[in-house]
Every structure is written in structure tokens, then in C-alpha cells.
Amino acid sequence: MTAAVPTGSTSRGFAGQTRPVARWTVIARQELMDLWAGGKGLSILFGFTLVLSILAYLASADAGINLLDARESVGLVVTTSIALGTLGAMVVSADAISGERERDTLEALLVTPVPRRHIVVGKLLAATTVWVATLVVALPFAAVMAGGPGVMGDAVTVLLVSGSLSAAALTSLGLAISSVAMSNRTSLVVSLAVLLALAAPSQLPAVRSSTTLGPILIKLNPLSASLRLADNVLVRQEPWSDQMVYLISPALAAVVFTVAAVRLARRLELGGSR
Amino acid sequence: MSSSPRLFSYESETVSTIALYGSAPTRVPAVNESGLDGRVRRADRSLAVVTENLSVVYGGFTAVDRVSIQVERGSICGLLGPNGAGKTSMIRALTTIVPAAEGTATIVGHPLTDPVAVRSNIGVLPESNGYPGAQTALTYLRFYGQLYGMDVADAEGRALDLLQQFGLSNVPSRISTFSRGMRQRLGLARALIHDPAVLFLDEPTLGLDPAGKEEIMVELARLAVERGTTIFLCTHLLDEVERICDQVAIMNRGRVVAEGTVDEIINSSGADSFARIRVRPEAIPLADEVLRGTEAARAISFDNSRPGDLIVTIDSDHGSAATTLRALLDAGVEPQAFDFRGARLSDAFMAITSGRTDDIKEGVGS
Numbered sequence: 001m002t003a004a005v006p007t008g009s010t011s012r013g014f015a016g017q018t019r020p021v022a023r024w025t026v027i028a029r030q031e032l033m034d035l036w037a038g039g040k041g042l043s044i045l046f047g048f049t050l051v052l053s054i055l056a057y058l059a060s061a062d063a064g065i066n067l068l069d070a071r072e073s074v075g076l077v078v079t080t081s082i083a084l085g086t087l088g089a090m091v092v093s094a095d096a097i098s099g100e101r102e103r104d105t106l107e108a109l110l111v112t113p114v115p116r117r118h119i120v121v122g123k124l125l126a127a128t129t130v131w132v133a134t135l136v137v138a139l140p141f142a143a144v145m146a147g148g149p150g151v152m153g154d155a156v157t158v159l160l161v162s163g164s165l166s167a168a169a170l171t172s173l174g175l176a177i178s179s180v181a182m183s184n185r186t187s188l189v190v191s192l193a194v195l196l197a198l199a200a201p202s203q204l205p206a207v208r209s210s211t212t213l214g215p216i217l218i219k220l221n222p223l224s225a226s227l228r229l230a231d232n233v234l235v236r237q238e239p240w241s242d243q244m245v246y247l248i249s250p251a252l253a254a255v256v257f258t259v260a261a262v263r264l265a266r267r268l269e270l271g272g273s274r
Numbered sequence: 275m276s277s278s279p280r281l282f283s284y285e286s287e288t289v290s291t292i293a294l295y296g297s298a299p300t301r302v303p304a305v306n307e308s309g310l311d312g313r314v315r316r317a318d319r320s321l322a323v324v325t326e327n328l329s330v331v332y333g334g335f336t337a338v339d340r341v342s343i344q345v346e347r348g349s350i351c352g353l354l355g356p357n358g359a360g361k362t363s364m365i366r367a368l369t370t371i372v373p374a375a376e377g378t379a380t381i382v383g384h385p386l387t388d389p390v391a392v393r394s395n396i397g398v399l400p401e402s403n404g405y406p407g408a409q410t411a412l413t414y415l416r417f418y419g420q421l422y423g424m425d426v427a428d429a430e431g432r433a434l435d436l437l438q439q440f441g442l443s444n445v446p447s448r449i450s451t452f453s454r455g456m457r458q459r460l461g462l463a464r465a466l467i468h469d470p471a472v473l474f475l476d477e478p479t480l481g482l483d484p485a486g487k488e489e490i491m492v493e494l495a496r497l498a499v500e501r502g503t504t505i506f507l508c509t510h511l512l513d514e515v516e517r518i519c520d521q522v523a524i525m526n527r528g529r530v531v532a533e534g535t536v537d538e539i540i541n542s543s544g545a546d547s548f549a550r551i552r553v554r555p556e557a558i559p560l561a562d563e564v565l566r567g568t569e570a571a572r573a574i575s576f577d578n579s580r581p582g583d584l585i586v587t588i589d590s591d592h593g594s595a596a597t598t599l600r601a602l603l604d605a606g607v608e609p610q611a612f613d614f615r616g617a618r619l620s621d622a623f624m625a626i627t628s629g630r631t632d633d634i635k636e637g638v639g640s
Contacts, residue, residue: 026420038408104404108464111369112421113393270371 023114027122035092035126044088045133048081055080056141073145074155075234077138079227082163085134086170086223087195093127093174094191097268098184107270120265124175124258131167135159151234158230162250166226169253170195176261179268198223219245222253322347322472322504323368327377330363337363339528340377345521347382347471348502350494352515355525356627361508362401364525365474368506369398382471382504394422397465401476401508403457407450411442411460414449415467422468429467436463440493455486462490466497472504473497479511487511491518516619526627536619543622546572547588549595551602552611555582564605570597582610 035041059073097120100106109119138159146152174191181187201217201224218224229246232238323345330338338360345351355361366372368379370389384391406414412433419429437443440459445452452460458478465473475494479487495518497503509515515522515536522539524532532539553561558576565571565586570593577583588595595614602609 023421026417030417033413034406034408100404103406104400104402105406107371107400108398108403108418108461109421110371111393111396111398112418113390113423114421115390270366 022118023112024118024122024125027114027119028125029122031096031123031126032129035129040092041130041133044091044130045137048084048088048134049137051084052077052080052138052141056145059145070145070147071151071237072235074142074151075231077141077145078155078158078163078230078234081134081138081142081159082166082226082230083199083223085131085138085163086167087192088134089127089130089167089171090174090191090195091188092130093124093171094178094181094187095184096123096127096175097178098181098187099178101182101270102184110268110270116265116268117262119268120175120179120261124172124261127171127175128168131164131171135163154233157240158233162226162229162247165247165250165254166223169222169250169257170198172254172257172261176257176264179261179264195223199227220249222250225249320347321345321380322349322382323351323379323506325368325377325379328364328367328374328379329376330360330367330372331375332363332372336375336528338367338525341525341528341530342377343523343530343533345504345506347504348498349520350498350505350507350518351521351523352519353506353508353523353525354510354512354515354623358527359525359627360528361525362476363528365398365400365476365506365508369393369396369474394468395471396474397468397470397472398474399458399461399465399476399478401480403461405449405452405457405460407448409449410447411437411445411449411452411463414460415464418464419467424468432467433463436466439463441489454481455483458482458486458490462493469501470503472506474506474508476508477510478507479509479514487514494518512618512620512623522619524623524626532622532626539626540617540619540622543617543625545617545621545625547590547595547614547616549586549588549598550577550611550613550615551584551586551598551609552580552582553584553602553607553609557607558582558584560605561602561607564601564607565598568598568601569593570595570601588614 055076056073059076097106100109110116139156142155142159143152146155173194174187177190177194178187181190198221201214201221206214218228225246225248229243232243232246233240321344323343325344326342327340328338328342329336329340341360341364343351353361353364363372367374367386368381370386370392374386379386381392382395384395386392409417412430415433415436416426416429419432420426424432434443437445440463442456442459442463445456449457449460458481462475462478465475473494478494479490482490491514494505494507498505498518498520507515507519519536522532522534522536523530524539532542534542551561551565561584562574565574565584570589571586572589573587575585577585586595586598588598595612599609599612
């Protein structure tokens with residue numbers, strides 16, 4: 001028995017529908033289902049929550065003996081959230097294309113009339129939800145640690161603005177790497193190496209203490225700029241007006257890497273296999 | 275389309291027919307069993323796939339070398355060739371997965387330079403097709419239906435129909451629990467979700483048991499006949515091709531080295547036909563003498579494992595199997611069994627791709 005073709009279709013079912021239509025929502029919806037119902041996203045979120053819980057416990061204990069004040073505790077929660085949330089989103093995006101390639105599911109997707117950029121945009125949006133989920137988990141922790149609306153307001157702003165820009169930038173970068181990487185392992189290793197390379201400068205004592213090179217490197221680097229902004233606003237209580245410079249590189253990186261990921265989508269290939 | 279059967283048997287009154295050589299596949303017209311006798315074709319004989327000097331190059335390696343073929347709408351075209359012949363590259367070029375380095379091709383009139391139009395009209399089951407193990411078959415098909423522009427309700431309806439058609443409707447579990455055969459059927463259902471005009475299948479029966487292969491083959495024949503779907507079938511299973519393909523193209527080292535119907539391919543290959551004749555042991559010398567006296571017998575050998583069996587290579591230019599049988603009967607030698615095996619596609623394939631026709635002849639009698 002041949003399956004019935006739905007009414008309203010063209011001469012051969014849907015084969016005549018040659019106009020490219022927006023399918024990124026379909027891709028994004030399915031990716032979201034796979035990510036969250038499949039358990040991968042929840043695993044990442046569980047790990048993040050565990051780390052944040054331990055940090056919050058230690059920070060609370062320190063605060064009890066006046067080693068850390070509320071602002072420092074909130075700063076710790078926010079910077080950790082930015083670093084780990086970005087990491088989680090990047091890991092998911094780094095797997096998005098190369099993972100499909102490795103699991104032999106990419107070819108079936110590529111032979112559909114869905115424009116390549118729609119595939120990339122759908123996957124990008126799905127990966128970004130890891131950051132959004134991280135944000136949702138981080139906020140209650142920050143609220144508990146803040147102990148007042150002033151610090152909490154700053155924490156929310158830092159997470160929403162600075163954190164989101166960093167996450168968008170690095171998620172797009174992970175996806176761009178995934179598009180060109182021939183293996184999933186390569187994609188993940190390169191993405192993590194990039195993330196570490198970006199995060200490291202802000203942690204090096206020589207860079208931190210340098211009065212010339214240090215600030216420049218930190219400002220150029222989207223992740224370290226975000227972390228520094230969080231530290232300056234939440235811990236050092238420096239005014240927002242002086243911190244705008246730390247938003248430039250995350251914002252630029254978000255735009256550049258997103259455009260790069262979408263443009264690389266045109267050259268989305270199966271890989272070197274024959 | 276393949277025409278007359280190339281296998282018949284003669285049975286004497288006293289002895290039953292002996293088996294055909296070794297493990298050679300018996301030609302069973304499956305289309306008859308499935309009620310598709312006659313293979314009534316649609317009047318539409320326009321071309322579904324046309325390539326002209328199509329080449330695919332990876333780096334410096336030419337995988338497909340200036341291939342020109344034409345496939346009629348509603349026909350089943352078998353693409354054959356040894357490993358590395360360029361079959362998969364050919365399919366990937368026609369499905370817009372890899373770019374053509376040279377030449378042109380159209381799929382139901384759409385050039386490869388319009389990939390969205392081409393992709394809208396084709397269904398593809400790749401050789402190594404992975405599946406999202408965490409999804410159910412319904413979710414999987416519904417997703418692909420939506421990618422082809424259906425709304426959720428249409429996609430779900432179409433998915434349910436296909437699941438029923440392929441015997442997967444009562445399988446609510448995740449795809450990760452599916453057997454190989456179930457996955458292949460699901461892949462075929464996915465390729466058909468939008469009722470494509472042309473179906474590209476790369477080893478669709480790989481890893482399936484005989485029953486599973488039969489199901490897929492019957493389904494493909496049915497699709498071509500009832501829906502007019504053009505099927506581009508890439509496989510190593512030559513008996514499948516012989517049974518259901520209207521047209522065959524054999525590739526070797528990136529080039530199409532033979533093209534035509536199964537019969538045309540066999541006839542042009544020069545592959546031999548054989549007859550196995552069983553006579554009483556004491557009649558062997560006379561039978562041997564008589565057969566050597568006929569021009570139709572090009573070579574005669576004995577099957578040491580079965581005393582009394584003579585294997586005759588038929589020279590079709592100078593006679594037929596019937597000529598040898600008649601000569602024996604005229605000489606008073608009554609065969610206890612007589613089996614004729616016409617040249618098969620596998621013989622032609624070997625002859626064309628390796629050029630070792632003599633090896634094939636010798637191998638049959640051993």
C-alpha cells in the first residue's frame with residue numbers, strides 16, 4: 001500500500017515546493033528536544049548546579065567568618081556562571097555539526113531543501129539555551145549570596161549583558177569550528193583550547209599586575225573582558241559608566257563569530273569521505 | 275527492462291533436475307509474487323536524471339570521470355561497480371552533496387546549480403545513514419516532513435502512513451532499540467516522506483536478512499510502478515539488480531563502462547552460458563565425443579565431485595544449449611538431467627570490470 005500524500009500538495013507530494021522557506025525554527029525545535037529531552041543539556045546543567053552549590057557553600061562559610069563579603073560572594077557566583085555557562089554552550093555548539101557528521105546523520109539533513117544557514121541558525125539557537133538555563137540557575141544563587149537588591153541588580157545586569165554577549169560569541173565560535181572540523185574530537189579539543197586561551201590571560205598574575213599590556217589583553221579578549229567587568233562592578237563597586245569598554249570585545253566577538261558561523265554554513269560539507 | 279528468463283531446466287523421466295551451479299542465485303521473478311506482473315509503465319517516458327560529462331574530483335583524485343547517463347522517469351536504474359568505482363561519489367554529486375568539478379546534470383529538469391529545487395525533488399538513503407537514537411520513528415519522520423515544508427499535522431499524518439507501510443507503526447520505542455532492518459526501513463520511509471520524484475538509494479539492503487531484502491525490493495518495484503518514482507539504486511547485489519532494474523550502468527574507475535538493459539549488458543559483455551549435463555557413467559565417453567563434435571560446445575569439463583556430470587560452455591555464435599541436447603539424444607545418449615544457465619549479470623559484471631572472462635569460465639566448472 002502506498003501512503004497517501006496529504007492534500008494541497010503539488011504534483012508529486014511536496015516535491016514541487018522549491019522555494020526556500022524558513023526552516024530554522026523546525027531545526028531549533030528538534031535540537032532543543034534532543035538537547036533537553038535527550039538528557040545532554042540536563043547533565044550539563046546538573047554539573048553546573050553542583051559546582052555552584054559547592055562554591056556557594058564555601059563562600060557562605062567564608063562569609064560567616066568575614067573572609068568574603070556579600071559582593072565578593074556574588075562576584076564569585078557570577079564569574080563562575082559566565083565561565084561555566086559559556087563552556088557548556090560552547091561544548092554543545094562544538095558538537096552540533098561535527099557530531100552529526102560523525103554519527104552519519106548529516107547527509108540526510110544536507111539533502112533536504114533547507115538552506116544551510118537555517119541549519120546553523122537553528123543549532124546555534126538551541127546551543128544558546130544552555131547559557132540561558134545557566135543564567136536561570138545562577139540567579140537564585142546570586143540572590144541568596146547578595147543579601148540585598150543593590151548587588152543583585154548589578155549581578156543580573158552583568159549576567160544578562162556581559163555574560164550573554166560572551167556566551168553568544170563563544171557559542172558561535174564553537175559552531176564555526178564544528179562546521180569545518182572533520183571530526184567531533186577535533187572540534188571539541190579546538191573549542192576548549194580556544195576557551196582556555198581566552199580565559200587564561202585574566203588569571204595570569206603577570207597580566208593582572210601589568211599596567212600596560214595586561215589591561216589591553218583583557219579588554220581585547222571577550223571572555224576575560226566579561227569576567228573583569230563582573231569583578232569590577234560587583235566586587236570593586238566601580239561605576240558602570242567606566243566599564244563600557246569591557247563590553248566592546250564581547251559585543252564585537254558576538255557579531256563577528258555569529259556572522260562567521262552563518263557564512264561558513266554555505267560551505268557545510270559531509271567531510272572528506274568518498 | 276529485463277525480458278526473457280535466462281534459466282530453464284530439462285528433466286528426464288527418471289531423474290529429478292539437478293541443482294544449479296554452486297551458489298549461483300536462482301532467478302525468481304519477485305514482481306510476479308507481489309502482483310506486479312507485467313510491470314505496467316506509465317506513458318511518461320521523459321528523463322528524470324540526465325548527466326553530461328559529469329566529473330567529481332577530490333583534491334587531485336578523479337572519483338567520477340566525465341559520466342554521461344540518462345534515466346527515464348519511473349524506471350529503476352542500477353548503478354553497479356566494484357568498491358571505489360565512484361558510485362557513491364556519483365550519487366553524492368547528483369544529490370548536491372559534493373560539487374561537480376565538470377559537466378552538467380539535471381534532476382527532473384532542475385540543474386544541479388539549483389540545489390534547492392533538486393533537493394526538493396529527491397529522496398536519499400545514503401550508504402552510511404545514522405539515526406538519532408533518542409528519537410522515536412514518528413518524531414524522526416515528522417521532523418523531516420516539516421523540513422520539506424509540511425505543517426505538523428500533515429507531517430505527522432504522512433509519517434504515520436509511512437510507518438504503517440513499512441511495518442513500523444507499532445514500534446513506539448526509541449530508534450536506538452531498532453534492528454538493522456528496521457533502521458533501513460525507517461531510512462527508506464524518511465527518503466519518501468515528501469513523495470520524491472527521484473529516489474537515490476546507496477546499498478539499501480546492506481546488512482538485511484533475505485526476508486528484509488525481499489521486502490525492500492518489492493517495495494521499490496511497487497514505488498516505480500504505482501507512483502512512477504524513478505529509482506537510482508546503487509548496490510553490489512547483482513541478483514537484485516537483475517530482478518528489478520530496467521536499466522543498468524556499470525562504473526569502473528570513475529567511468530561508466532557499460533550501460534543499457536540487463537540483457538543488453540549481458541549480451542555485450544561476451545559472458546558465456548553453460549550447460550550441466552548428467553549422463554550414466556558408462557555413457558560419458560560417448561557423450562564427450564558427441565559434444566566435442568558439435569560447434570555449440572566451446573569447451574567441456576567434468577565435475578569430479580559429481581561423477582557423470584559434464585559442464586559444457588556454450589558457444590552462442592554457433593548454436594545453443596538445445597543443439598547440444600539434441601545432438602546427445604540423436605546419438606542415443608539420454609541425459610539423466612540437463613540444466614542450462616544463461617549468462618547472468620554477475621558474469622557480465624565480472625567480465626566487464628575485470629576483463630578476466632577465462633577465469634569465470636574455469637571457475638564455474640571447478
